[in-house]
Structures are given as structure tokens and as C-alpha cells.
Amino acid sequence: MGQNSLPDEVQKDVTALVTRALAEDVGSGDVTAKLIAVDATAVGYVVARESAVFCGRPWFDEVFRQIDPRVEIAWDVEDGASIRADGRLCVLRGPARSILTGERTGLNFLQTLSGTATVVRRFVERIRGTQARIVDTRKTLPGLRSAQKHAVSAGGGDNHRFGLYDGILIKENHVVAAGGIKEAIRAARALNAGVPLMCEAENLSEVQAALEERVDLLLLDDFPTHILAKAVNMGRDFRRYNRGDSVLEASGGISLNNVRSIADTGVDRISIGGLTKHVQAVDLSMRLLAPGAALPDINAALRIALR
Incomplete structure (x- = not known):
């Protein structure tokens, strides 16, 4: 198309x-x-x-x-x-x-x-040659979401979930309210919502827990590059030995200055709110x-x- x-x-x-x-x-x-x-x-x-x-x-x-x-x-x-x-x-x-x-x-x-x-x-040109893909977020101008997501595709990027209805994304506040990351993931899976199950991790312990729960996508939020590289290696090891298939996505504090070093860690995707909110x-x-x-x-x- x-x-x-x-x-x-x-x-x-x-x-x-x-x-x-x-x-x-x-x-x-x-x-x-x-x-x-x-x-x-x-x-x-x-x-x-x-x-x-x-x-x-x-x-x-x-x-x-x-x-x-x-x-x-x-x-x-x-x-x-x-x-x-x-x-x-x-x-x-x-x-x-x-x-x-x-x-x-x-x-x-x-x-x-x-x-x-x-x-x-x-951003796409800056990470050319890596396996990473540039992805948008829900941080769009009110009323312009479908238009801006089309523009992201036109620029060579990929679209994240469109709204709250076509994907579950467990973030830090959901984890707090549910009593822990594994509890939140299990509660989400029990919904049988028929949509991708994604989870945010803020440290390596949460990375391990989310990998063990086999989420569809693991969002690595605001990780320093050296910690991000460790998280990517954890994901690779889990895939190798446990046949896991969680997609690894970096987010938070990403700019043209650092996006290449983030991509070089081996993450699958890099989501950037500024693509659509800073116009x-x-x-x-x-x-x-x-x-x-x-x-x-x-x-x-x-x-x-x-x-």
C-alpha cells in the first residue's frame, strides 16, 4: 500500500x-x-x-x-x-x-x-545499519493521532499501539497499584484481551521478571547505555535458552545525539515521544x-x- x-x-x-x-x-x-x-x-x-x-x-x-x-x-x-x-x-x-x-x-x-x-x-538515518527500528508513542497532538502516525510511517518509522484499546502496556504506576511487576503481568494475562501484552521495566530485576513472564514487548525505560546493553544481553540469553521472544524496546531521554549509541546496544526498537509531541x-x-x-x-x- x-x-x-x-x-x-x-x-x-x-x-x-x-x-x-x-x-x-x-x-x-x-x-x-x-x-x-x-x-x-x-x-x-x-x-x-x-x-x-x-x-x-x-x-x-x-x-x-x-x-x-x-x-x-x-x-x-x-x-x-x-x-x-x-x-x-x-x-x-x-x-x-x-x-x-x-x-x-x-x-x-x-x-x-x-x-x-x-x-x-x-532518526531513521542516524541508526541506519543497526537492527533497531524507530517507533512512535501516544504522545501526539490531540485529535491528530492518526495523521501523525501516518507521518511517522512516511518518515520511515513504525507505529506503536494506537490507543489504550489495542495493546496492554504495564507502566510503573500499574506495577505499584498491582503490587509488583509479576502480579501486574499475570493480572493482564488473565484478562484474555486478545491484544499484545507489553511491560515497562525500570531496573534489571524487573527486566528478569518480565522476561520470565514472557511478555510480548519489554520497554526498557531511561536505562543508561551500559545498563541497557546488559538488559539486551539478558534478553538474548533468555531467547537462546528459554525460547523467549520478547521484543526489546528502549525509551526515555532519546535524542539525535544519543540514539545511535542506544541502537548499537542491540535493542529491537527505540520509541521516541518527541517525534509527535515536539513539532x-x-x-x-x-x-x-x-x-x-x-x-x-x-x-x-x-x-x-x-x-
Whole structure:
């Protein structure tokens, strides 16, 4: 499935999210757009002002589908493409009022999701050559979870559980409330919830206990690198001698400066909340062409590099 082909449940969320965003921005109507003649047509294009990883086509398309299906959009890029500064991303043709009304909402989706995809790609490139995978968390902008998780995938990362319903993740407060890590794991398993059973460990004793309980995923939280390496070796030994198959995931305090050393310990996954909660939007603009003006040459400044 391509980056611009979404599962049905995500597409439904795209539609609902765009509806809310347009209600927020357009409200009872775009007063400024009424300056333009109702029958005026326009040609415009979206341009990148900085290098980035592009993401957000389905949301941008949906903005103009809801505003005015007569607006035609011809894309030069797909989600997951690397783009250069001054690169053309798409061309729009249609009623001028409609293009102007959808401009900001459409760009808001593109700049936010491209920002997430760009950060993810930096982490993915930093650990290239290791076995580790970069993974997101539930630390997303409220209402934008499915969109940001799509952006993580576009950037080359993997998705963790979507919410509280599709995976059990036992954390320190659950352990305290249950009376211990093994007690918490056994209580979770007794639920027969039919979802992955994951558990966080904060020290090597908890690592051993969780491995013995054969959790599906063991989250190694805020471990110094030398302790993390010991935990990974414990996991390898348990797999070798007990046929365990717990996935080992590092988390906590991870940055571009230390992610490579963490990956080099041999962990399977590295989860980073900052991928989706610390968003720096990519600088994008929309420009309408003056009568008789030519579109910028896409090949002059744009490089499409699909994953």
C-alpha cells in the first residue's frame, strides 16, 4: 500500500478531521474571498521553503474536496518524498475563491505532518545499519493521532499501539497499584484481551521478571547505555535458552545525539515521544500565478526520493 493510500478507518478520520478544521477556520464563510469575482479562476502552486520530508497529501486533497470539488490538484510528490527548498509540490487549478479559502487549512496539514515525517527520517538515518527500528508513542497532538502516525510511517518509522484499546502496556504506576511487576503481568494475562501484552521495566530485576513472564514487548525505560546493553544481553540469553521472544524496546531521554549509541546496544526498537509531541512545522507557501505567468520548473529545485 502506498503512502497516499490509507486504510478505510484512517480515511474516515481524515474526512472528520478536515471537517473540524474547516469549521474552525471558515466558520460562517470566508469574508475576504468575497473580494474576488465569483466566476474568477486561478492557477496556483505549493512550494517548499526548506528541505524536508513531505507528508499530508490526503488531508490537503480532502480540504479542497470539501470546499469545492472543482479545484483540481496535480501532485509532483508523494508522501515520504524528500523535497528541496524552492521545490514545487503541487499545482492547483479552479475557482479562485475556493483556492484562497482552502489555502491556510491545507497548508497547516502539510506543514505539520511534513514536520513530523522530517524528524522521523533524521532518526531513521542516524541508526541506519543497526537492527533497531524507530517507533512512535501516544504522545501526539490531540485529535491528530492518526495523521501523525501516518507521518511517522512516511518518515520511515513504525507505529506503536494506537490507543489504550489495542495493546496492554504495564507502566510503573500499574506495577505499584498491582503490587509488583509479576502480579501486574499475570493480572493482564488473565484478562484474555486478545491484544499484545507489553511491560515497562525500570531496573534489571524487573527486566528478569518480565522476561520470565514472557511478555510480548519489554520497554526498557531511561536505562543508561551500559545498563541497557546488559538488559539486551539478558534478553538474548533468555531467547537462546528459554525460547523467549520478547521484543526489546528502549525509551526515555532519546535524542539525535544519543540514539545511535542506544541502537548499537542491540535493542529491537527505540520509541521516541518527541517525534509527535515536539513539532516544528516545515515552511511551505502557496502562490497564485499572475495572468500570463509560467509555473516554476519542477526539475530546477525538486528531488523526489521515495523510500
